[in-house]
Amino acid sequence: MKRKKTQVGVPTIERIVRYCRYLERLYYVEKRDVISSAEIGEALGLKPTQVRKDLSYFGEIGKRGVGYSVEELYFHLMGILPCPKDCRLFKIALFGVGRLGKALLDYEMFSKRGIDIVAVFDKNRQKVGKTINGRYIYHIDEVETVLRAQNVSIAIICVPAAEAQSVIDRIVGSGVIKGILNFAPVDLTVPKDILVSNMDISAELEKLIYFIREKEYGQPLSV
Amino acid sequence: MKRKKTQVGVPTIERIVRYCRYLERLYYVEKRDVISSAEIGEALGLKPTQVRKDLSYFGEIGKRGVGYSVEELYFHLMGILPCPKDCRLFKIALFGVGRLGKALLDYEMFSKRGIDIVAVFDKNRQKVGKTINGRYIYHIDEVETVLRAQNVSIAIICVPAAEAQSVIDRIVGSGVIKGILNFAPVDLTVPKDILVSNMDISAELEKLIYFIREKEYGQPLSV
DNA sequence: GCTTGTGAACGATTTCACAGCC
DNA sequence: GGCTGTGAAATCGTTCACAAGC
Numbered sequence: 001m002k003r004k005k006t007q008v009g010v011p012t013i014e015r016i017v018r019y020c021r022y023l024e025r026l027y028y029v030e031k032r033d034v035i036s037s038a039e040i041g042e043a044l045g046l047k048p049t050q051v052r053k054d055l056s057y058f059g060e061i062g063k064r065g066v067g068y069s070v071e072e073l074y075f076h077l078m079g080i081l082p083c084p085k086d087c088r089l090f091k092i093a094l095f096g097v098g099r100l101g102k103a104l105l106d107y108e109m110f111s112k113r114g115i116d117i118v119a120v121f122d123k124n125r126q127k128v129g130k131t132i133n134g135r136y137i138y139h140i141d142e143v144e145t146v147l148r149a150q151n152v153s154i155a156i157i158c159v160p161a162a163e164a165q166s167v168i169d170r171i172v173g174s175g176v177i178k179g180i181l182n183f184a185p186v187d188l189t190v191p192k193d194i195l196v197s198n199m200d201i202s203a204e205l206e207k208l209i210y211f212i213r214e215k216e217y218g219q220p221l222s223v
Numbered sequence: 224m225k226r227k228k229t230q231v232g233v234p235t236i237e238r239i240v241r242y243c244r245y246l247e248r249l250y251y252v253e254k255r256d257v258i259s260s261a262e263i264g265e266a267l268g269l270k271p272t273q274v275r276k277d278l279s280y281f282g283e284i285g286k287r288g289v290g291y292s293v294e295e296l297y298f299h300l301m302g303i304l305p306c307p308k309d310c311r312l313f314k315i316a317l318f319g320v321g322r323l324g325k326a327l328l329d330y331e332m333f334s335k336r337g338i339d340i341v342a343v344f345d346k347n348r349q350k351v352g353k354t355i356n357g358r359y360i361y362h363i364d365e366v367e368t369v370l371r372a373q374n375v376s377i378a379i380i381c382v383p384a385a386e387a388q389s390v391i392d393r394i395v396g397s398g399v400i401k402g403i404l405n406f407a408p409v410d411l412t413v414p415k416d417i418l419v420s421n422m423d424i425s426a427e428l429e430k431l432i433y434f435i436r437e438k439e440y441g442q443p444l445s446v
Numbered sequence: 447g448c449t450t451g452t453g454a455a456c457g458a459t460t461t462c463a464c465a466g467c468c
Numbered sequence: 469g470g471c472t473g474t475g476a477a478a479t480c481g482t483t484c485a486c487a488a489g490c
Binding site for chain 3: 259260261271275276278279283284285286287288289290291
């Protein structure tokens with residue numbers, strides 16, 4: 001099997017996810033038949049050429065002079081993205097049942113997309129053994145056993161920043177985890193064959209404020 | 224005043240936030256005196272040249288042959304980033320007191336960074352009038368009055384996807400909001416002078432799974 | 447010796463320009 | 469006329485190579 005040199009880049013995949021969401025609404029709610037790259041671009045704040053380039057990576061889906069069939073395009077993109085079909089293949093565990101962890105456990109969008117969290121861990125013995133949203137809470141000491149038994153491949157980290165790295169080390173030690181979604185505001189050190197996606201809320205806010213200030217005052221500060 | 228052509232890019236600012244966090248620990252916890260770009264890069268998974276290039280945008284802070292003074296660099300970067308000094312300038316309101324909204328209201332990292340949410344809104348009359356973590360919950364109908372009175376400039380959106388756009392329209396109507404941090408999994412339509420930062424949790428997970436699959440199986444799907 | 451700062455080279459991503467098709 | 473698909477050009481971001489300074 002020949003390895004293609006030109007893989008599709010990260011920004012494109014991020015936009016594919018957004019196209020997919022937009023088309024979902026167009027298909028189920030607005031019941032549109034066809035859509036143009038110009039209109040998609042308008043809705044998502046992108047240039048039409050950007051939209052067409054992205055879509056062209058996955059084949060010729062549109063009709064020239066007409067546009068894209070909403071149904072065809074939607075199911076085509078759904079086939080490219082992993083969910084919900086493959087989410088059962090990639091089982092997910094959540095670490096840290098604080099407020100954020102609890103919020104994620106019944107996050108509407110997860111269940112809607114077929115994303116299911118199969119195991120939950122905490123280090124607090126008071127929480128261990130209870131169930132939350134139908135999931136049994138394991139103690140962090142059981143991590144190796146449970147992750148292997150359930151064949152979990154993705155970990156969501158919602159523990160405090162100070163504990164994140166030690167939790168990660170134990171998770172990585174289990175040898176089954178392939179990807180980590182990290183909500184703790186620290187940079188984790190992991191073996192480089194494991195993918196990490198950081199969702200750093202306060203970092204995002206700081207970034208936002210930086211650019212607001214830059215826009216307001218022309219210059220961020222004395223540069 | 225001359226407008227510089229080369230503004231610092233988004234990826235650089237994202238890394239500056241990370242340097243800042245790392246240096247904070249180095250300064251207060253590990254009490255290091257100097258640090259090299261190589262070591263910073265090691266800790267954050269970046270090449271030393273990347274670190275130096277980023278830092279050089281904001282002046283010559285290091286000493287050749289020696290490295291960077293942790294103290295000097297830390298406070299220098301703190302000066303570039305908006306928090307916590309400017310967070311009072313940029314007041315924040317939160318919309319939607321569901322599980323996620325509640326989680327954010329006492330997110331440790333916010334208070335630690337001086338980020339303070341000054342007003343909270345919900346459309347549920349049962350919640351309105353109560354206080355949560357010391358913040359009075361306003362009804363969404365009061366949005367114009369409260370935002371103007373408090374001079375709020377940033378909105379955090381934690382309402383369900385279906386309601387996000389209508390909430391946004393009202394917020395934008397108030398005329399004081401300059402930036403939005405959006406947790407609802409939809410693409411919002413806003414006037415282009417307003418900055419939007421999306422934190423789409425399920426999109427991030429889908430992206431992660433896509434790239435895990437690509438890595439595992441060489442190709443994401445039949446492309 | 448060692449480490450920073452930076453123009454130049456390289457690589458990735460976006461945008462343009464236009465051919466191809468309905 | 470309209471809209472897509474795509475190579476080429478432009479832009480943006482990262483990495484290299486090396487000069488400058490401790």
